[in-house]
Amino acid sequence: MTQTYDIVVIGGGNAALCSAITAAEAGARVLILETAPKPYRGGNSRHTRNFRCMHSGPLGPLIEEYSEAEYFADLMKVTGGKTDDHLARLAIRTSQDCLPWMQAHGVRFQPPLSGTLSLARTNAFFRGGGKSLVNAYYRTAQRLGVEVRYQAAVTHLELHGDRIERVDYDHRGQSHQVTPTSVIVASGGFQADTDWLARAWGPAAENFLIRGTPYNRGIVLADLLAQGAQSVGDPTQCHAVAIDGRAPKFDGGIVTRLDCVPFSIVVNKHAQRFYDEGEDVWPKRYAIWGRLVAAQPGQVGYAIIDAKSLDLFMPSVFAPLKADTIEGLATLMDLPAEGLRATVEQFNAACGDPSGFHPTEMDSVTTTGLTPPKTNWARPITQAPFYGYSLRTGVTFTYLGLKVDETAQCSTANGPIRNLWAAGETMAGSILGQGYLAGFGMTIGTVFGRIAGREAAAYAN
Amino acid sequence: MQTELLQEARRQVEICNACRYCEGYCAVFPAMHSERAFGDGDLTQLANLCHNCRGCYYACQYTEPHEFALNLPAALAEVRQDSWESFAYPSWAARRVQRSGVLIAVALVLGIAALFWAARFIGAAGGDGFYAVLSHNLMAAIFAPAFLFPLVSLAISLRRYWRATGGGAVRLADIVAAFGAAARLRDLTGGHGDGCNFEDEDRFSHARRVAHQMVMYGFLLCFAATGAGTVMHYLFAMPAPYPVFSLPKGLGLSGGVLLTIGAVWMAALKLRADRRLGAAHAWGAEMGFVLLLGFVALSGLALFALGATSAMPTLLALHLGAVLAFFLLTPFSKMAHGFYRMTALVRDAGRKAAH
Numbered sequence: 001m002t003q004t005y006d007i008v009v010i011g012g013g014n015a016a017l018c019s020a021i022t023a024a025e026a027g028a029r030v031l032i033l034e035t036a037p038k039p040y041r042g043g044n045s046r047h048t049r050n051f052r053c054m055h056s057g058p059l060g061p062l063i064e065e066y067s068e069a070e071y072f073a074d075l076m077k078v079t080g081g082k083t084d085d086h087l088a089r090l091a092i093r094t095s096q097d098c099l100p101w102m103q104a105h106g107v108r109f110q111p112p113l114s115g116t117l118s119l120a121r122t123n124a125f126f127r128g129g130g131k132s133l134v135n136a137y138y139r140t141a142q143r144l145g146v147e148v149r150y151q152a153a154v155t156h157l158e159l160h161g162d163r164i165e166r167v168d169y170d171h172r173g174q175s176h177q178v179t180p181t182s183v184i185v186a187s188g189g190f191q192a193d194t195d196w197l198a199r200a201w202g203p204a205a206e207n208f209l210i211r212g213t214p215y216n217r218g219i220v221l222a223d224l225l226a227q228g229a230q231s232v233g234d235p236t237q238c239h240a241v242a243i244d245g246r247a248p249k250f251d252g253g254i255v256t257r258l259d260c261v262p263f264s265i266v267v268n269k270h271a272q273r274f275y276d277e278g279e280d281v282w283p284k285r286y287a288i289w290g291r292l293v294a295a296q297p298g299q300v301g302y303a304i305i306d307a308k309s310l311d312l313f314m315p316s317v318f319a320p321l322k323a324d325t326i327e328g329l330a331t332l333m334d335l336p337a338e339g340l341r342a343t344v345e346q347f348n349a350a351c352g353d354p355s356g357f358h359p360t361e362m363d364s365v366t367t368t369g370l371t372p373p374k375t376n377w378a379r380p381i382t383q384a385p386f387y388g389y390s391l392r393t394g395v396t397f398t399y400l401g402l403k404v405d406e407t408a409q410c411s412t413a414n415g416p417i418r419n420l421w422a423a424g425e426t427m428a429g430s431i432l433g434q435g436y437l438a439g440f441g442m443t444i445g446t447v448f449g450r451i452a453g454r455e456a457a458a459y460a461n
Numbered sequence: 462m463q464t465e466l467l468q469e470a471r472r473q474v475e476i477c478n479a480c481r482y483c484e485g486y487c488a489v490f491p492a493m494h495s496e497r498a499f500g501d502g503d504l505t506q507l508a509n510l511c512h513n514c515r516g517c518y519y520a521c522q523y524t525e526p527h528e529f530a531l532n533l534p535a536a537l538a539e540v541r542q543d544s545w546e547s548f549a550y551p552s553w554a555a556r557r558v559q560r561s562g563v564l565i566a567v568a569l570v571l572g573i574a575a576l577f578w579a580a581r582f583i584g585a586a587g588g589d590g591f592y593a594v595l596s597h598n599l600m601a602a603i604f605a606p607a608f609l610f611p612l613v614s615l616a617i618s619l620r621r622y623w624r625a626t627g628g629g630a631v632r633l634a635d636i637v638a639a640f641g642a643a644a645r646l647r648d649l650t651g652g653h654g655d656g657c658n659f660e661d662e663d664r665f666s667h668a669r670r671v672a673h674q675m676v677m678y679g680f681l682l683c684f685a686a687t688g689a690g691t692v693m694h695y696l697f698a699m700p701a702p703y704p705v706f707s708l709p710k711g712l713g714l715s716g717g718v719l720l721t722i723g724a725v726w727m728a729a730l731k732l733r734a735d736r737r738l739g740a741a742h743a744w745g746a747e748m749g750f751v752l753l754l755g756f757v758a759l760s761g762l763a764l765f766a767l768g769a770t771s772a773m774p775t776l777l778a779l780h781l782g783a784v785l786a787f788f789l790l791t792p793f794s795k796m797a798h799g800f801y802r803m804t805a806l807v808r809d810a811g812r813k814a815a816h
Binding site for chain 2: 126128130135248316
């Protein structure tokens with residue numbers, strides 16, 4: 001290991017690549033240390049599909065206008081005000097410049113995907129999805145002379161005073177050390193470390209599924225926090241959605257999502273309903289159901305629909321369980337048959353006139369006298385065959401992370417760490433206190449990745 | 462058709478249909494996303510719409526080592542290959558030719574031998590130029606059936622295809638749309654216009670698209686040259702040989718050059734591409750077919766250059782023998798793909814119009 005590098009970037013996803021490309025264009029010699037093997041490079045970015053982007057007029061694939069004020073208001077709605085105003089506005093304002101930058105560095109966009117028309121104005125979709133974005137960025141980075149090492153697991157950053165002195169990593173069974181001038185951490189949250197999740201959530205976390213990469217174990221994050229790096233965020237907060245309970249433990253990605261909840265009733269393992277399934281349109285509610293299911297016994301839920309609703313939502317990758325009677329379905333799903341029948345009958349009796357039913361907008365077809373109510377799309381479940389899906393909590397990424405300022409710089413209680421910057425999910429907690437806004441993770445990664453790259457290169461020069 | 466190939470394609474397509482990230486690459490995905498369940502005919506149609514551009518493979522988050530093990534280009538290539546073999550008439554011929562480059566080489570040798578034999582034992586009846594070797598009537602007697610048989614065979618195959626995929630009435634607008642897509646090879650543009658992924662993993666390039674169009678337009682020019690000659694012979698009583706600045710020679714020369722370069726380029730790209738993303742057992746026959754096309758073109762050019770020398774009779778037998786083999790193999794070789802693709806594009810244009 002005789003080569004020297006100006007900058008070491010830890011991580012290999014969107015934020016890491018944006019920072020590496022920016023720094024290399026500023027003339028820095030950059031090394032990317034990616035824990036994953038090449039087929040799994042890119043962290044959670046490989047599962048993403050779009051980027052939420054402010055725009056004052058039509059921009060690339062985006063139509064009309066999406067103002068800073070509207071974007072910020074959307075963010076405040078989902079975070080319940082738990083956000084850093086200054087950093088959030090910085091991310092929103094800069095997002096507009098990012099889109100042409102992304103195109104110039106190989107990313108291609110496409111019209112909104114079928115089933116995502118509600119996002120056509122606010123979110124720009126990557127042609128081919130996040131992995132194609134990652135591929136394009138790796139091509140660009142390598143053309144700029146960025147060196148990439150796969151299966152390079154960083155184990156320790158040596159913090160001495162206000163400087164990172166050394167980066168230790170394992171590669172192909174050997175330990176290595178590098179001493180770059182600047183270091184950028186872009187290695188995600190800790191959600192793939194079930195023990196850490198369990199420390200925050202209790203044993204319930206054992207039942208969570210991880211929607212993305214198994215390589216985000218928070219090793220660098222833990223190492224820096226242990227040395228006094230300032231953190232932000234609550235360890236129990238994360239982006240978590242309700243996904244198909246049959247999804248793989250890791251890396252199930254988009255195909256495990258279930259969009260049937262608004263047309264269903266959702267019960268727990270005791271066949272009891274626990275929340276208003278029809279509170280709002282699904283794109284605005286899918287992110288709360290992860291936590292709702294996590295609060296149920298066994299961290300599992302069961303969505304029940306009947307034949308008339310089967311074609312109203314995007315197909316899931318797993319076929320639903322199917323039976324001619326509610327009791328038969330209960331048996332297939334390991335639910336108490338009598339209990340499920342009673343719950344369905346009680347729900348059906350509370351349904352009113354379903355003639356105003358409209359699947360894509362809030363139709364106020366509601367139950368009366370039922371607790372909890374179902375306030376939209378409440379049609380009785382009567383038409384055989386009946387279908388059921390199990391639901392589990394799928395964690396996308398955790399919010400506890402490194403606290404950064406508007407230059408993406410990290411700090412200790414004594415002040416800034418002069419040569420350490422962070423970007424992407426590992427610092428997203430600085431902006432997302434709770435809740436999630438579709439496509440905002442990629443915005444944070446792109447904006448702060450570019451800032452971190454620029455600052456790290458300026459320092460190295 | 463083979464159920465295990467269809468079953469594997471169905472498994473993969475159901476995963477794709479829950480993801481939809483690749484919707485912008487080509488015609489396969491919008492067609493797929495308009496369905497929720499996939500019958501054998503649906504899968505056959507999707508397979509024949511797929512141009513094996515591989516964009517979806519390199520963009521896929523579920524390729525191996527992921528447990529979903531998606532490889533849609535290969536799954537569709539297998540179904541496509543199998544559909545050509547089972548719709549062919551007679552299908553036993555396709556099952557052999559589509560799987561063996563050696564068989565294509567054997568057909569080539571037999572074709573050439575047949576022409577040598579004809580030249581030697583039947584020969585000419587005192588004509589000029591090429592007709593001094595083989596009389597015009599003899600050439601027509603050999604090539605008219607060799608040309609008509611593939612047309613009849615392909616017509617039967619396409620009818621089988623249309624029925625299996627549930628096609629309805631054919632509209633002129635759908636045919637126009639299909640020709641438009643094929644003329645530009647739209648489905649190898651990647652949707653964004655950067656081309657496809659073929660010879661260098663996830664790098665987008667137009668190499669395969671351009672090489673393919675050189676072959677296609679080169680072939681069409683050569684075909685037009687033959688057509689022009691036929692018309693001049695019968696309608697205007699202007700028999701060959703033709704001067705350099707004549708329609709048959711001008712078309713044939715430009716077509717021959719395009720076809721030769723295109724075929725060599727296609728073969729070179731094919732050597733660099735990852736074989737696991739195509740129909741594994743068809744690789745040799747596909748390569749054999751590309752080389753046969755290249756040989757037809759190159760021997761035609763040689764004949765053009767050396768037609769006035771003593772090598773002419775030998776070159777004529779080589780060229781016409783290769784053409785004979787090519788024609789007779791058309792319904793059973795990779796050449797059939799053009800006809801199925803056009804049919805699938807017509808079918809897809811009809812689907813879009815109905816939506």
